[in-house]
Amino acid sequence: MKPAPFAYHRARDAAGAARLLAELGDDAKVIAGGQSLVPMMSFRLARPGHLVDIGGLRELDYLRAEADGSLRIGALTTHHAVETAPDGVIGPGFRVLRDAMSWVGHLPIRTRGTVGGxxxxxxxxxxxxxxxxxxxxxxxALGPHGRRVIPAAEFFHGFYTTALEPDEILVEITFPAPAPHAALTEFAERRGDFAIVSTAVSLDLGPAGEVRGGRVALGGVAPAPVRSPEAEAVLAVGAAAGAEAELFTACAHAAAAAADPPHDANGSAAYRRTLIRTLVQDACEEAMTR
Ligand SMILES: Cc1cc2nc3c(=O)[nH]c(=O)nc-3n(C[C@H](O)[C@H](O)[C@H](O)COP(=O)(O)OP(=O)(O)OC[C@H]3O[C@@H](n4cnc5c(N)ncnc54)[C@H](O)[C@@H]3O)c2cc1C
Structure with a gap:
């Protein structure tokens, strides 16, 4: 199918894009890499009357390692730019970002799709x-009234719904602190497909390599990605270096037991719980090797 008719507007800069969105109202949508929006328009799942193209805004295409240890990513940076970033920009502290890109679609999608998109x-x-x-x-986010910073914990509201207002564009993503012992792993029916369940773990290791705690995040188990406080409570118990296997098993079981995943055409809730258990364990073990 072909998209429904729309008017095309090319933004000259980020502030101009926000002004255009405010002028055009709810019938307008931003287009960046087009790798999600164009298929949705072609299937007529989205029918914006106006497209505001921010794809040419080089000012939003950057990766910056800051002196305070944070990493700033311009919204128009492509998945492929992260995947191929040199060590000087994405060092060991953010290697999980670079490694995770191999899970995103296929190379042509990664060369056009953007982090902000x-x-x-x-x-x-x-x-x-x-x-x-x-x-x-x-x-x-940048809107007609200026910038605001939204913590990720408050950004994802539900099924394809975020805290962004219709006249705001996402301009920058900041990862505030390095996560040197982190890993992301997932299961999809075919390589390059969206995952059925995805999991990510970041471990807090002490000087002797002992586990002192960590974070666990799950995708595909709720309308938005979530942290698992139950799994994190298990990691907080800690384990001496070399004795973490039981801790990781308990963490994976806690994540699966506490989750309330959906049952749909991609799998039952029980199937998803099995995936959570397996994937969290794998992610913990992989994070430990970093
Ligand atoms: C076959 C296929 C497989 C894929 N597999 C995966 C996968 O495994 N994992 C994965 O994560 N993605 C996958 N994708 C999607 C891909 O990663 C897209 O790049 C990404 O979801 C959207 O980025 P984009 O720049 O293409 O955004 P677009 O498609 O241009 O826009 C997507 C949405 O975000 C909005 N938007 C875009 N940029 C901004 C901005 N800066 N501010 C405000 N709103 C904005 C648009 O209005 C639109 O609603 C896949 C896509 C395809 C076609």
Missing amino acids: SIAHGDTTAEWCLLAVLLDAELT
């Missing part, structure tokens, strides 16, 4: 959404 789209299993929740990313 992924997060604004708000798919519960999307790797960027999961990483933002896991690592407490700060999401900077």
